[in-house]
Amino acid sequence: MTEPSRLTVRKTYKLYIGGAFPRSESGRSYVVTSSKGDFLANASRASRKDARDAVTAARKAFPGWSGATAYNRGQILYRVAEMLEGRRAQFVAELVDADGVSARRAGELADATVDRLVWYAGWSDKIGAIQGAANPVAGPYFNLSTSEPTGVVAVVAPQEGPLLGLISVIAPVIVTGNTCVVVASERAPLPSITLAEVLATSDLPGGVVNLLTGKVAELAPWLSSHMDVNAVDLTGCPDELAVSCEQDAAENLKRVLRPPGKTDWQAQPTLDRMTKFLETKTIWHPIGI
Amino acid sequence: MFEYAPAPESRDLVDIRPSYGLFVNGEWVDSLGDERDKTINPASEEVLAEFSLASEADVDRAVSAARKAYESVWGRLPGSERAKYLFRIARIIQERARELAVLESLDNGKPIRESRDVDLPLVAAHFFYYAGWADKLGYAGLGADPRPLGVAAQVIPWNFPLLMLAWKIAPALACGNTVVLKPAETTPLTALAFADICRQADLPPGVVNIVTGAGATGQALVDHPDVNKVAFTGSTEVGxxxxxxVAGSRKKLTLELGGKAANIVFDDAALDQAVEGIVNGIFFNQGHVCCAGSRLLVQESIETELLDALKRRLSTLRLGDPLDKNTDIGAINSAAQLAKIKSLSEAGEQEGAERWSPSCPIPDKGFWFPPTLFTGVAQSHRIAREEIFGPVLSVLTFRTPAEAVEKANNSPYGLSAGVWTEKGSRILWMADKLRAGVVWANTFNRFDPTSPFGGYKESGYGREGGRHGLEAYLDV
Structure with missing residues (x-):
């Protein structure tokens, strides 16, 4: 007679709001399957109320995070990369399940994700030098333009690329001091919650990144029309939904990012995803004695 | 108060035609529709000229002309050649500056002192500035060889008609786009004069097209399927x-919208300078300024002293003939705008704020509103929340810097703000906390083509001016 094999302890996948891991207040969940159709987990199906709670948490975190030094934000993003590297095996396993890719390919994606974070981390105290300017006005005035974060950004993460795509939309938003509410890939949400566990242990203040899992078609319209959201990234919205979200976003003049066509997440990013969520502030002061 | 002899600028400098068509493909054409309107001098209600309300078909014709010019000429022209056209335009504006200033004051109602000393110099400077960029776009940090977008649809307001035209057309052309521009229906004349300047500069036909009209024309223009870029300056509501x-169309959009700027005066501010800054902040251009300092936040300990000085200063402002060189406050641009200012001021009284104006004779004809102060204003009052776009200042008080920031930021707008204090570290702290695109410290309402201008939050998005202003007109 052989010894009974040990039953594994499964993880409960919850939301990530304000640094905590609550279930959806609605009590709803949905079944997440592997690319082969096997049951993987029940993920929380976030509601309108969860989305609103997440916006509140993001707003609350904004003054502290945008007021932190750029050096500090850079270090924290680098810390996220360190934590991610440490959990590499777990992400590889989840990517194999979610995307049906080989372990080798999943490893490449995990590595690219870590490298992407490191790349963005370095921008925290450099983007200002690229985007700002001392303006030579025609008069005795000191005139300086600096960039500042837009505020609370709602991000609909790409449906494809549940890890590399996800980090490629979150990192550029937060590195400059924005806070965000992210709707994870509906089909493959599990890596996002594992990422939340990484964020929660990386000195990233609670509320800077809030992660919702659930139906994009249900959550994106609430976030796009929310009057305390300053910008939306509609990358993960199907076209028809994106157009209606863009219309909703007009109500309080949200900045809207809607990249044309499919993004190649492997490719080297440009500055666009950072600059879209930056405001330019220009300060004038007379020069005199 | 001193008596001044009238010193009117001569009207003979301008030659206004009785009737204008549209400027399409380098030519004056009659509208395909038959709707027309008249533009009047708001200081006298005298009709200045008749103009067309361009129809959808007119807009279509103008966009086609712009498309053709983009594809056959302008989009292919080397930047160095585009630059020279823009330098030419800048020079012609300088040469015709006095004429254009008079025309602007006639059509808009603003004092000649402002159109002559502020608007026109800035218009010429804007063309000069962007002319220089046309062959240097690869150095703008927007890619090695940034491409133009194509045809730009531009809709501008009536408060700085020619200056807003310059802010729109100069960067668009420098970047290699062609434009169809719609001036405001109450102030079309300087834009129509600009069409003539394009001809004097031998600008290729179709590069600049001017279609006059009201809201329907503007809507047809921004909705036209063959425009690649929409730029609008005006109210947040229309924005x-x-x-x-425009949502879903993939047209690139920049919006420069309304504001409700806080002008914050601390107890250590240089008071006389602050008073001048407050006056300039809200009474410049009759308060028809999106970035006007319409909410005065004064530190409680100096409220009485500051208000006394401010009232004394307001009593010396001269309201009247915009063409008189002594005039400080000109006419309100239109009957509709005057009605809006009156209605919000009445709301201010009804909600319990106290209204004050200096004794100020009002001319019999035309649209006028005296400089007005409201004290005892609460943050909930309409006059503290809504953009009045007139010479009306709402005064609120604060005790601590944190309270000043809280109140200043308590607005859906975020275009500009002012800070008055002699303490440098406090200026920088305040500038950091204020959620506004432009912060004037110990000054107000300064503009320069090298300096990016534009709002946070519901004051719009995109920047005009400086290197930042190029991004709006390039495919990046």
């Missing part, structure tokens, strides 16, 4: 509508 109608 919202445009953002909604």
């Amino acid at each position: 919202r509508m445009i953002a909604r109608s």
Whole structure:
């Protein structure tokens, strides 16, 4: 007679709001399957109320995070990369399940994700030098333009690329001091919650990144029309939904990012995803004695 | 108060035609529709000229002309050649500056002192500035060889008609786009004069097209399927509508919208300078300024002293003939705007704020509103929340810097703000906390083509001026 094999302890996948891991207040969940159709987990199906709670948490975190030094934000993003590297095996396993890719390919994606974070981390105290300017006005005035974060950004993460795509939309938003509410890939949400566990242990203040899992078609319209959201990234919205979200976003003049066509997440990013969520502030002061 | 002899600028400098067509493909054409309107001098209600309300078909014709010019000429022209056209335009504006200033004051109602000393110099400077960029775009940090977008649809307001035209057309052309521009229906004349300047500069036909009209013309223009870029300056209400109608179209959109700027005066401020800054902040251009300092936040300990000085200063302002060189406050641009200012001021009284104006004779004809102060204003009052776009200042008080920031930021707008204090570290702290695109410290209402201008939050998006202003007109 052989010894009974040990039953594994499964993880409960919850939301990530304000640094905590609550279930959806609605009590709803949905079944997440592997690319082969096997049951993987029940993920929380976030509601309108969860989305609103997440916006509140993001707003609350904004003054502290945008007021932190750029050096500090850079270090924290680098810390996220360190934590991610440490959990590499777990992400590889989840990517194999979610995307049906080989372990080798999943490893490449995990590595690219870590490298992407490191790349963005370095921008925290450099983007200002690229985007700002001392303006030579025609008069005795000191005139300086600096960039500042837009505020609370709602991000609909790409449906494809549940890890590399996800980090490629979150990192550029937060590195400059924005806070965000992210709707994870509906089909493959599990890596996002594992990422939340990484964020929660990386000195990233609670509320800077809030992660919702659930139906994009249900959550994106609430976030796009929310009057305390300053910008939306509609990358993960199907076209028809994106157009209606863009219309909703007009109500309080949200900045809207809607990249044309499919993004190649492997490719080297440009500055666009950072600059879209930056405001330019220009300060004038007379020069005199 | 001193008596001044009238010192009117001569009207003979301008030659206004009785009737204008549209400027399409380098030519004056009659509208395909038959709707027309008249533009009047708001200081006298005298009719200045008749102009067309361009129809959808007119807009279509103008966009086609712009498309053709973009594809056959302008989009292919080397930047160095585009630059020379823009330098030419800048020079012609300088040469005709006095004429254009008089025309602007006639059509808009602003004092000649402002159109002559502020608007026109800035218009010429804007063309000069962007002319220089046309062959240096690869150095703008927007890619090695940034491409133009194509045809730009531009809709501008009536408060700085020619200056807003310059802010729109100069960067668009420098970047290699062609434009169809619609001036405001109450102030079309300087834009129509600009069409003539394009001809004097031998600008290729179709590069600049001017279609006059009201809201329907503007809507047809921004909704036209063959425009690649929409730029609008005006009210937040219309900006919202445009953002909604452009949504999903992939047209690049920049919006410069309303504001309700806080002008914050601390107890250590240089008081006389602050008073001048407050006056300039809200009474410049009759308060028809999106970035006007319409909310005065004064530190409680100096409220009485500051208000006494401010009232004394307001009593010396001269309201009257915009063409008189002594005039400080000109005419309100239109009957509709005057009605809006009156209605919000009445709301201010009804909600319990105390109204004050200096004794100020009002001319019999035309649209006028005296400089007005409201004290005892609460943050909930309409006059503290809504953009009045007139010479009306709402005074609120604060005790601590944190309270000043809280109140200043308590607005859906975020275009500009002012800070008055002699303490440098406090200026920088305040500038950091204020959620506004432009912060004037110990000054107000300064503009320069090298300096990016534009709002946070519901004051719109995109920047005009400086290197930042190029991004709006390049495919990046």
